[in-house]
Amino acid sequence: MVTRVDVTPAAAEMMRRLREQHGPLMFHQSGGCCDGSSPMCYLEGEFRTGGSDVLLESLAIEGVPEPITFWMSAAQFELWKHTHLTVDVVPGRGAGFSLEAPEGVRFLIRSRLLTEQELAELTP
Numbered sequence: 001m002v003t004r005v006d007v008t009p010a011a012a013e014m015m016r017r018l019r020e021q022h023g024p025l026m027f028h029q030s031g032g033c034c035d036g037s038s039p040m041c042y043l044e045g046e047f048r049t050g051g052s053d054v055l056l057e058s059l060a061i062e063g064v065p066e067p068i069t070f071w072m073s074a075a076q077f078e079l080w081k082h083t084h085l086t087v088d089v090v091p092g093r094g095a096g097f098s099l100e101a102p103e104g105v106r107f108l109i110r111s112r113l114l115t116e117q118e119l120a121e122l123t124p
Helices: 009-022 074-080 116-121
Strands: 005-007 025-029 039-043 053-059 068-073 083-091 105-113
Touching: 005 009, 005 053, 009 025, 009 039, 009 083, 009 105, 025 053, 039 105, 053 074, 068 074
Parallel strands: 005 083, 025 068
Antiparallel strands: 025 039, 053 068, 083 105
């Protein structure tokens, strides 16, 4: 199954830790504010989404009882719609408001272009 967003094992482990500490989580891909274009992790519903946002993926993380939603603004999605995103985590604090900051790490995005076959399989 083709997805728009995947996570590395290290990112999944951090998501499990944050879920245990804080409760249900969500991501919104920052469009340039604060920490550049980093994925920002919030408590589910803490970042208000609406008609100007696109739900890219509902991530199923082993050990997390509910999906972790991953959002992006519609305007940014228009530019990134041909891109596959992988959420990773690296040492160092980001400059944003993401939940992992006190842990001394930050989430980041690794990206690649989707293949023509992957694009054909994805729902618009």
